[in-house]
Amino acid sequence: MPSRGTGSARWTRAVAAATLLTVALAGCTSGGKASTSDASGTVELTMLTFETPNLPASLWDSAIARVSQKVPGVKIKKLVTPNVDRTTYAKQLASSGQLPDVMIAVNPQGFAEGGQLAEFGKDELKDFASPESGAINGKIYQLPTNAQPQSLLYYNKADFTKAGITAPPKTWADFLAACAKLKAAGITPIAVGGGGQDTFASMYTWVGTVGTDVYLADPDFSKQIRDGSKTFADPLFVKATDKVAQLAKLGYLDKQGTSRSYADHEKAFRAGSAAMYPMGSWFATSADNDKPKFDVGVFPWPSDDGKAVVPNLTGGGLSVSAKADNVDLAKKFALEWTKDKETSDAFTRADGTFNTVAGYQPPADMGPLFKATLALYNQAVKDGTVTPALSIEQGDNGLPADLTVPVQQIAVELLNGKSDAQAAVAKLDKEYAALK
Known part of the structure; x- marks a missing residue:
C-alpha cells in the first residue's frame, strides 16, 4: 500500500507520526540488528512482513521456509507490522537502529537517500520486465516485482x-x-x-x-x-x-x-x-x-x-538493509523469493499480484474475476493508459x-x-x- 528527507528532523517527524503504534510495538518482535551467525556459519536475518485477510501468517511462513532452503547459510526471523502501514513502522524501527535486514512492500524513499538500503545492480535485475521501475536517482533499492x-x-x-x-x-x-x-x-x-x-x-x-x-x-x-x-x-x-x-x-x-x-x-x-x-x-x-x-x-x-x-503500483517487492550482517546473502534471499515460482503463484492466488519477473505466467486455473482484472491491466498497458x-x-x-x-x-x-x-x-x- 510515496522527496524523502534524510535529516534527523524528518526522521523525528516520521516517528512522531507513528506514535499511535507504540503500544502495539511493545508486544511485537522487533529486530533488524539482531542478525547473528551461529557456530555453523548460518546467518539469522530479520524479514519484515505484514498480514491481511488475504495474506495470513501461514502463507508467509511456508514461503519463508521454502525460499530459505534455496539459500544455504540463511535463517529468517519473521517480523510482522502491527497494521498495514509498513513504511511508518519500518521508520520507527530504523529510528532505534532496528531496521530489518529484509523488508517487503516498504516504500524505499527516505531510506535509500539516507544510505540505509542496498542497491540492486543491473545484472541482478536482468530478469525483471520493468528493471528501472521505482528508480531513485537512477538506482534500484526495491525489487520491481509486482504490478497491482x-x-x-x-x-x-x-x-x-x-x-x-x-x-x-x-x-x-x-x-x-x-x-x-x-x-x-x-x-x-x-x-x-x-x-x-x-x-x-x-x-x-x-x-x-x-x-x-x-x-x-x-x-x-x-x-x-x-x-x-x-x-x-x-x-x-x-x-x-x-x-x-x-x-x-x-x-x-x-x-x-x-x-x-x-x-x-x-x-x-x-x-x-x-x-x-x-x-x-x-x-x-x-x-x-x-x-x-x-x-x-x-x-x-x-x-x-x-x-x-x-x-x-509496480513495486512492492523486497528491499535489503545496507547494514545487514550479510548483505550479499540478504540480497540472494530477496532475489530467490522473487523468482521462486511456487511463492509467486501463492501470492498471486492469495493477493491478485501481477508478477513482473520476465516470462512469469499466473496459474492457469486463476478465477474469472482475476482474469478479467488482468485483461483490463494488460489492455491499459497496450493503450498507454496506466498511470501512477x-x-x-x-x-x-x-x-x-x-x-x-x-x-x-x-x-x-x-x-x-x-x-x-x-x-x-x-x-x-x-x-x-x-x-x-
Missing part, C-alpha cells in the same frame, strides 16, 4: 440490473448517471472505507479521479510538485478532487464505511452495502476464492472521454512518503463531506510545505 492496479470498480451485477444499468459506465457523465439510477433504486452506489488505522482504504476514489484527470494528462505532475513548479492548487488536481467531493455531496457514498477497518469494509461490500467497490486487484482473488452471494464484475475508473485508465496511483507513486516520480498518511486523512474528510476541493487542496499544500 488500483481503483478498479468491482460491482454487484444484480444491483446494476435492478437499477436498469445495462453496461458499466465508461465516461464520468455516464458514471454519475449510473449512480443516480442506483440511488433512485434504493441502492447505495459506492462503498468507501478508511476507519481506524486503515486510512489507506479511503484513497481509491481519489486515486481514480487523479489518475484519469491528472496523471494521464500530466505524467510529470509529481515531479513538478517536488521541484516547486506546481502546487496541488493546479486546476487539474482541483478538478479531480472536486469529483470526490461531488460524489459525497450527491449522497453516492456509503459514509458509514469510513468508520470501518479494511477487513470490515470488504465484508460490508460482500454483504451488499453498496453496488460498487473501488479497490485494488487483490480483491479479484479474494472474490474468486470466496465468492460473494452475487456475481461480481469489474471496470476501470471512468474518465471524461471514456479512456480506460488504470492507476497502478496517488500517494503511493514510486521512485523519483513519487510524492514524499511522509505525505501518505496526511493524504489519506484528507481523503476521509472528502468522503465524509466534511471538506470540499478547495479546502482539501489548501490543506494538502500546507502539509507538503511542512514536510519541506
Whole structure:
C-alpha cells in the first residue's frame, strides 16, 4: 500500500507520526540488528512482513521456509507490522537502529537517500520486465516485482440490473448517471472505507479521479510538485478532487464505511452495502476464492472521454538493509523469493499480484474475476493508459512518503463531506510545505 528527507528532523517527524503504534510495538518482535551467525556459519536475518485477510501468517511462513532452503547459510526471523502501514513502522524501527535486514512492500524513499538500503545492480535485475521501475536517482533499492492496479470498480451485477444499468459506465457523465439510477433504486452506489488505522482504504476514489484527470494528462505532475513548479492548487488536481467531493455531496457514498477497518469494509461490500467497490486487484482473488452471494464484475475508473485508465503500483517487492550482517546473502534471499515460482503463484492466488519477473505466467486455473482484472491491466498497458496511483507513486516520480498518511486523512474528510476541493487542496499544500 510515496522527496524523502534524510535529516534527523524528518526522521523525528516520521516517528512522531507513528506514535499511535507504540503500544502495539511493545508486544511485537522487533529486530533488524539482531542478525547473528551461529557456530555453523548460518546467518539469522530479520524479514519484515505484514498480514491481511488475504495474506495470513501461514502463507508467509511456508514461503519463508521454502525460499530459505534455496539459500544455504540463511535463517529468517519473521517480523510482522502491527497494521498495514509498513513504511511508518519500518521508520520507527530504523529510528532505534532496528531496521530489518529484509523488508517487503516498504516504500524505499527516505531510506535509500539516507544510505540505509542496498542497491540492486543491473545484472541482478536482468530478469525483471520493468528493471528501472521505482528508480531513485537512477538506482534500484526495491525489487520491481509486482504490478497491482488500483481503483478498479468491482460491482454487484444484480444491483446494476435492478437499477436498469445495462453496461458499466465508461465516461464520468455516464458514471454519475449510473449512480443516480442506483440511488433512485434504493441502492447505495459506492462503498468507501478508511476507519481506524486503515486510512489507506479511503484513497481509491481519489486515486481514480487523479489518475484519469491528472496523471494521464500530466505524467510529470509529481515531479513538478517536488521541484516547486506546481502546487496541488493546479486546476487539474482541483478538478479531480472536486469529483470526490461531488460524489459525497450527491449522497453516492456509503459514509458509514469510513468508520470501518479494511477487513470490515470488504465484508460490508460482500454483504451488499453498496453496488460498487473501488479497490485494488487483490480483491479479484479474494472474490474468486470466496465468492460473494452475487456475481461480481469489474471496470476501470471512468474518465471524461471514456479512456480506460488504470492507476497502478509496480513495486512492492523486497528491499535489503545496507547494514545487514550479510548483505550479499540478504540480497540472494530477496532475489530467490522473487523468482521462486511456487511463492509467486501463492501470492498471486492469495493477493491478485501481477508478477513482473520476465516470462512469469499466473496459474492457469486463476478465477474469472482475476482474469478479467488482468485483461483490463494488460489492455491499459497496450493503450498507454496506466498511470501512477496517488500517494503511493514510486521512485523519483513519487510524492514524499511522509505525505501518505496526511493524504489519506484528507481523503476521509472528502468522503465524509466534511471538506470540499478547495479546502482539501489548501490543506494538502500546507502539509507538503511542512514536510519541506
